[in-house]
Amino acid sequence: MKRTVQTISIGVLLLALTLLASAGAWAQEEIHTVTAEGVAVITDGNMASARDGAVNDALRRAVEQAVGTMVSAETVAENYTVLSDRVYSKTAGYVKNYEVLSEMPETQLYRVTVKAEVSKADIQNDLSALGLLMARKNMPRVMIMVAEQNIGQTTYAYWWDRSMTTQTDMTITENTLMEKLSGKGFNVVDHTVADRTVELSSAYKIADLTNDAMQKVGQLYGAEVVIYGKAYAKLRGSVLGTAMQSAMANISLRVVNTDNGAVLATTTANAAAAHPDEMTAGANALKNVTEQAADQIITQIVERWSNEVSGAGLIQVTVTGNVTYSRLVGLKDTIQAQVRGVRAIHQRSFEGQKALLDVEFSGSAQEFADGVSRADFNGFAVTVSGATQNSVTLKVTDSATTF
Numbered sequence: 165m166k167r168t169v170q171t172i173s174i175g176v177l178l179l180a181l182t183l184l185a186s187a188g189a190w191a192q193e194e195i196h197t198v199t200a201e202g203v204a205v206i207t208d209g210n211m212a213s214a215r216d217g218a219v220n221d222a223l224r225r226a227v228e229q230a231v232g233t234m235v236s237a238e239t240v241a242e243n244y245t246v247l248s249d250r251v252y253s254k255t256a257g258y259v260k261n262y263e264v265l266s267e268m269p270e271t272q273l274y275r276v277t278v279k280a281e282v283s284k285a286d287i288q289n290d291l292s293a294l295g296l297l298m299a300r301k302n303m304p305r306v307m308i309m310v311a312e313q314n315i316g317q318t319t320y321a322y323w324w325d326r327s328m329t330t331q332t333d334m335t336i337t338e339n340t341l342m343e344k345l346s347g348k349g350f351n352v353v354d355h356t357v358a359d360r361t362v363e364l365s366s367a368y369k370i371a372d373l374t375n376d377a378m379q380k381v382g383q384l385y386g387a388e389v390v391i392y393g394k395a396y397a398k399l400r401g402s403v404l405g406t407a408m409q410s411a412m413a414n415i416s417l418r419v420v421n422t423d424n425g426a427v428l429a430t431t432t433a434n435a436a437a438a439h440p441d442e443m444t445a446g447a448n449a450l451k452n453v454t455e456q457a458a459d460q461i462i463t464q465i466v467e468r469w470s471n472e473v474s475g476a477g478l479i480q481v482t483v484t485g486n487v488t489y490s491r492l493v494g495l496k497d498t499i500q501a502q503v504r505g506v507r508a509i510h511q512r513s514f515e516g517q518k519a520l521l522d523v524e525f526s527g528s529a530q531e532f533a534d535g536v537s538r539a540d541f542n543g544f545a546v547t548v549s550g551a552t553q554n555s556v557t558l559k560v561t562d563s564a565t566t567f
Contacts, residue, residue, distance in 0.1 A: 200225040214274035226280035307387035315446035325369040344458035382422035388553040393417035397446035413449035423552035429464035485560035503535035
């Protein structure tokens with residue numbers, strides 16, 4: 165009897181935790197409220213059918229509006245067929261609630277206006293899976309650098325120390341993250357290919373890398389984004405005195421741009437698993453916690469990139485060459501006036517003919533560089549001497565160079 169009561173109590177506890185987790189996820193879901201109009205043809209005087217068609221048309225337009233806040237008009241136009249088949253057709257899945265604000269039958273049409281609550285996170289996930297956000301961000305290359313320690317291992321295993329290859333051919337954490345990211349359309353770097361040409365010094369062959377060191381490793385492997393962190397599993401003991409062994413895994417991840425060090429996402433998570441074999445229990449717990457953490461960082465990254473391509477992200481601009489303060493003022497004024505997508509320019513420093521600027525720009529660094537190269541500067545020339553995923557280097561000269 166005691167065993168039955170204990171089992172029921174555990175079941176109730178697990179149910180309560182599940183409900184709390186679901187409530188938390190719902191509370192965090194980002195809702196986008198839009199107003200949209202829809203119309204439908206009145207056929208054979210059937211007003212009810214026409215009204216339903218007009219409401220469905222309005223809800224589809226509401227979803228289209230929400231998509232338009234996440235990707236550019238050019239991306240929507242270029243991928244309209246795919247969006248229509250894979251996103252717009254799933255209106256019911258995105259619209260959480262709606263209210264008809266007005267409706268009016270006309271001679272041959274039924275017209276309605278609705279206020280709809282659209283799940284932005286759900287749309288972001290599908291746009292990410294289609295690769296549209298990645299394409300708008302110029303397909304940034306993502307590299308995974310997560311040190312892992314399972315039950316039975318005495319040290320962390322990590323691929324960037326080749327002396328540990330017997331443990332790091334493919335860790336559970338790396339494999340799980342790769343599957344999750346690839347499934348969402350991310351461009352994941354295969355470090356095993358670059359290993360043939362990249363030689364890391366001993367200073368980098370440690371689990372606890374500094375931010376600068378981690379960025380440097382990412383740059384050497386040609387990655388614009390690095391997912392860095394640690395994951396470990398530990399034994400918790402038997403489950404209710406049975407042969408089943410319980411394991412708990414913890415993971416901490418940080419996602420960083422390699423060119424400017426900007427943090428795109430962070431997460432810490434834990435998860436449990438049980439199995440008669442201790443190492444298998446640890447492996448399953450590591451897989452569970454990595455899947456949980458992957459979902460969290462993907463959501464954060466997609467939201468960050470969506471905001472950057474639809475709103476304005478920061479591009480770090482370094483100005484070098486024959487830079488005087490008056491020329492710097494002229495450069496900022498010209499860029500503000502002639503480069504489409506520039507929201508604001510923030511001057512961070514000017515010293516020794518070198519200036520550092522942060523530019524709020526709707527688009528990618530490449531698009532910004534393209535715009536600068538087309539701008540007409542008065543009294544001096546500006547060329548793009550370098551560009552990365554999130555930064556641009558400009559060089560000021562006395563006159564334009566003829567090619």
